[in-house]
Amino acid sequence: MQVKLKNKKKAQPKAKSKLIMGRRRFLKTTGLAFGAAVAASSLPGNLVRKAHAGEASPYPxxxxxxxxxxxxxxGCGIIAEVQDGVWVRQEMDLAHPISRGGLCSKGASSREVSMSERRLKTPLKLVDGKWQKITWDTALDEIADNLKKIKKDSGPDSVFWMGTAKFNNEQAYMFRKMAALWGTNNVDHQARV
Ligand code: SF4
Structure with a gap:
């Protein structure tokens, strides 16, 4: 017991130095990220543009x-601009009590997740290193067959069911039920950190 305590005491400075290194590395990395952002701001065309407070909406x-x-x-605040039933633009919510106008990159691109022209509309399958479009029926059949094989070979706990922030309340409930039906408690939300 005494030996263990002694070892534990000796180990402390090492752990602290690791922590300091971790912070240094973090600062270095964020410094690089900031540099990349500055470099990106000089990109041509419409890739990056300067934002201005109080820009008039093109959808008055x-x-x-x-x-x-x-x-x-x-739960940061967003003001969605909806025209003829279509979400056409978004603004930050300056009066929101939590975010007070702030949004991280995910929140700032909320609209694009569903409205982007680059959004996938059919399942893709990687075949010989290339993505091929397949039908929903084919995708669901292949996923179901593979899941059944995994369960048979390795058991239900070999799979972790990862939910999504794009689920609404009822979908999240059904997803949890699906994992239980599968036979595991390995289920959580993607934002669990
Ligand atoms: S993802 Fe970002 S913008 Fe969205 S709620 Fe979380 S911190 Fe706010």
Missing amino acids: DAQKIKTICNYCSV
Whole structure:
């Protein structure tokens, strides 16, 4: 017992130095990220542009709906501009009590997740290193067959069911039920950190 305590005491400075290194590395990394952001701001075309406070919306008649970002449990405020039933633009919510106008990159791109022209509309399968479009029926059949094989070979706990912030309350409930039906408690939300 005494030997263990002695070892523990000796180990402390090492752990502290690791922590300091970790912080240094973190600062170095964030410094690089900041440098990359500065470099990106000089990119040509419409890749990056300077944001200006109080920009006039190109949709003056759009309905402004207060909502929240659904990526994580912080729940930052977003003002969605909806015109003819389509979410056309978003603004930060300066009056939101939590975020006070701030949004991280995920929240700032909330609209693009569903409205982007680059959004996938069919399942893709990697075949010989290339993505091929397949039908939903094919995708669901292949996923079901593979899952059954995994369960048979390795048991239900070999799979972790990872939920998404894009689920609404009822979908999250069903997802949890699905994992239970599968036979495991290995289920959580993607924002669990
Ligand atoms: S904007 Fe970022 S921090 Fe705020 S709720 Fe969304 S993901 Fe979370």
